[in-house]
Amino acid sequence: MNAPLRRVGVVIIVLFGLLFANLNWVQGYKAESYRTSDYNGRVQVAEYDRQRGNIEAGGRALATSTETEGELKFLRTYPDNELYAHVIGYKPVNLAAIGIERAENEFLAGTSDQLFADRVRDVFTGEETGGGNVLLSINRRAQETAYQQLSENRVGVSRGAAVAIDPRTGAIQALVSIPSYDPNPLGGHDTGAAQEAFNALEGDPDKPLNNRALGEVLPPGSTFKVVVAAAALENGTTIDTPISAGPVYRHPDSGTDIRNAVPSICPQDEVTLITALTDSCNTGFAKLGVALGAEAVKDKARDFGFEDDELVVGRTNGDSGLPVASSRTGDIQNPDGGEDGAALAQSSIGQNNVRMTPLEGAMIAAAVANGGTQMRPYLVQQLLHADRTSSFYTADPRELRESVSSSVATDLQEMMVNVVRAGTGRNARIDGYTVGGKTGTAQAGENDKDHGWFIGFAMSDDGQPISAVCVVLENAGNGGSAEATRISGQIMRALIAEREGR
Template structure:
């Protein structure tokens, strides 16, 4: 047979087949590195993103002039290790930033700025292309070192309660000066570069279902406010035409209509056994029967709830710069329903709600906001935690908190009446332990029965003023503290106020 030209035609076609095979590789490679590149780059399984993040020194979180979170250079494969000198005391505010276990708190809230990736730092990033990468930005918190330390020391030092919280606010600006939830946890191991160490630490903290150390009770949990809610009821009464001197019916018992075997009582037979009492005196001794009766007979649920809303109930107080509430998960304080299913007033429910029981629930943050609003002449400021965002060398400030009025909760006249009444509580009533020499301290105690068969919660919300100018407002909450809880809460509030006064050099 002829072999002329044999094999050449199929060889050429094999060349074409090879071209086709390589063509498929090219097309597919374009898909993987072009079309899908972004998905792969940002994939949760792509550890490069995190590694790159740890190549840059993350900015500090600062309280006063102290770093409560900072990054330290290591010899690990991840260059910088996040450390938390603030420890347990600041854990719920600062949060944590783990390698593989997510983040929380300010670490989560201001992640972009801390890592140097925020829009505000865009110009800096451009110049860094020539000068080398600089550390991320610093976050300066609004917290007062003195107030925070005192709150932590006092809460962990008291013996009545195993769990609790304290919040302090600057009434004029809304700056959060202290936010403590206890028990707390050490966020240090959470940031370990050893994923196992981090996961084990987090799992251990979260497995404590009884004390829930990771729960931020200051912002994210709600409890019946008890008698502290009488400040709202008082405000509603004042708005309803009453004055501090308006005489109300008192007594050891009040049986609301439509009930037979239920009645409102006072905490003791000595609270307000007399048949009548002024509004101011009722708040001073915390007379349940007079407030419950007044709410049912003169106020009605609508006016009470309206005043509650005016002070911030039924709305999440946004402490983050945007309204997303994604880092802290601040809880909404609620008053519940005071009507029956038929829409008509439910007198027993209203009577209980007026003294901060039944479905009324409040965060310690909300408690501090009520006291702050009273002290600030009825003007409620938006609470905030981040005071400033500054470059790593603190030379440029990218953001400074601008105090913002949330709402006018009540008229200045009503707020002045409330101030007088609350000052009377501390000077002559249930809140004596919060007194500070030379300062005008006002407040309201609260003892609330929780759902548990344990001791009642102890509350105190209060403020301190000098020369008619508010200085600081606080809320202290001692969960299941039992007898003496509200008095202890008042004492702790006083201590927090004192430390802040000392820090500010006002005394």
């Protein structure tokens, strides 16, 4: 055989070898991922031969499957349309699922290892036992109140979010993002119409598919002063300790003045820490943050959950769930790596590069209300068998981290209660209950209106936490934080009314 033929033969042998290796790679190593891929249309269509389990809250089905006469045996429907969309998500035929529909897909579809016995029994009986049912921690009354109040807010904004958490357990009581969307067209059997509906939502400039409660990170403004106050308290300051204030502050390395919202706020040289939080004294907290140092502020923010890159909201074990964006304090450094005092001053009032999710805001308030202990937030309360006779999982509340000591938490409670009693948080007051909180007005950009924030908690007279809430109204401008405070109060009132059986 001459040399050219030998070379061709070698090339052919190598190509066959590569083809053989690729077949083994696809059929062996990658087979499972291809089989379970959200984009494997054949697998998704096959799932419709088995009735998908319900997603429920408070005894009501939020997602259910009804039998049809079409080729696909069951149709996924969402009776409450937009109300729970960012919690439950949707399960389409040929698009990727999101929300609880994705996080608990195997259990809902009946393919989970927990339901293996059902599948074995079905082989002998010829039946198709339905998927399991997922029960959520959501309080329907609080969810409906949050959605209505956000959608009909009095400052006319179209984007915002609200989260309510039980501080004692981490159970999420309400989770709303506006604008919302109707998941029914996305879960329909007409894949062309589903794609068209998805494209319309994806192209909407207000991004209704975005879960702002978990995924939007915005400057938190003065709500971050709770974190700085916590750092100060753990470094020897008391609520009655005078701190430096004044009408204006400019760090020596900065060309920008920090001023208070109005001249009447802490114009004196010194105010107590509790007064500084109650009146939301920018100059006082800017100076306080600089005195504490960047590491003290960043460390305390981490203790409350900033920089957590692994948090998901689903089951209490944290193995699966809805993804959560990381809240950040940002760099507070000069180019040479040294501390940037001017940036630290701005960061200490929740500006500069500080970014926070609404969930993180609620978690800060929850840790304060719960004596300093921050619980892992969760949405899945229980997993039930298709016939509802047995439970495969029940939420087991777990401590996530110790944010502050119990004594510091008590001081923060007193300070935040004073904000609602005598400061900027009056719109959240509830007769007969102890309510604490902190408002925030955050600059969003040179040509954009400010964001309005409120984080807070409600407690019974015997000191038992009932709820911790965060509400943000994006680009709300004047009155934004006051409206966020009012909406927070309405959500907490709904939970109290439910608790009292009203």
